[in-house]
Amino acid sequence: MGYKIYAVLIILTFGFTFFEIFNISSRIKKRLIEEIIILNYNISNFIYAFIYIIILISWLVLLNNKIRNVNFLIAGNYIRNIFQLLDFEALRSAKEYFYENNMVAHFYQTVIFIKDFPNYLFWSSFSLCMSILFLYKGFQKNRIYESGIMHNCKIIKWPGIKNYIWSDPYKSKVLDKNEYCKLIIDLPTFFNLNTKVKLKIKCETKDAVDNILNIHTNIKS
Numbered sequence: 750m751g752y753k754i755y756a757v758l759i760i761l762t763f764g765f766t767f768f769e770i771f772n773i774s775s776r777i778k779k780r781l782i783e784e785i786i787i788l789n790y791n792i793s794n795f796i797y798a799f800i801y802i803i804i805l806i807s808w809l810v811l812l813n814n815k816i817r818n819v820n821f822l823i824a825g826n827y828i829r830n831i832f833q834l835l836d837f838e839a840l841r842s843a844k845e846y847f848y849e850n851n852m853v854a855h856f857y858q859t860v861i862f863i864k865d866f867p868n869y870l871f872w873s874s875f876s877l878c879m880s881i882l883f884l885y886k887g888f889q890k891n892r893i894y895e896s897g898i899m900h901n902c903k904i905i906k907w908p909g910i911k912n913y914i915w916s917d918p919y920k921s922k923v924l925d926k927n928e929y930c931k932l933i934i935d936l937p938t939f940f941n942l943n944t945k946v947k948l949k950i951k952c953e954t955k956d957a958v959d960n961i962l963n964i965h966t967n968i969k970s
Contacts, residue, residue, distance in 0.1 A: 755868070788890055798879075798883035802880045805877050822840075827846065893958065898910075912935040915931070915932060929952060934946045
């Protein structure tokens, strides 16, 4: 796959990430006037962000090793500066020079670099974008609106709720010692698979949330 295709993929990845962030931000701002209750964060997003940060660091280490393996390109003035490592034509010219002059080690390392570098750069960019996106989503709390529930930055419209139940109260063991209940919502089946959404609700707001659900869904818990 050529450098240009990888460049397009990287641009599309960043474009999708920031479009999604803008989209989420716009949805929240547009619904400010119909906001009823602000609930909790989605901790799972922070976990995913942490995983992608670890993956990002791993790819950056591999990327750094690849660049160190071709330091001779800059040291020997075969390319003008480090930015030309992104220039396929400059690298191809250097590769042909090494081939014509029987510089086997330099030729081999350059071929491997041309093959692996864009792939490593793409996955580093992808991991960075996903960590940014999940961190952003993690800092957006679930909310209840007049038109439905926002869970994990997506709106569940009232007609889409088939049923819901409450779990028994429990004490949180992470960050705080408040009592919580889990609101378990049944959504329409997808390819015969039951779809459920679980929201962590403070017990002190359970009655208020339950009343809203009763009014808008006509389902008694």
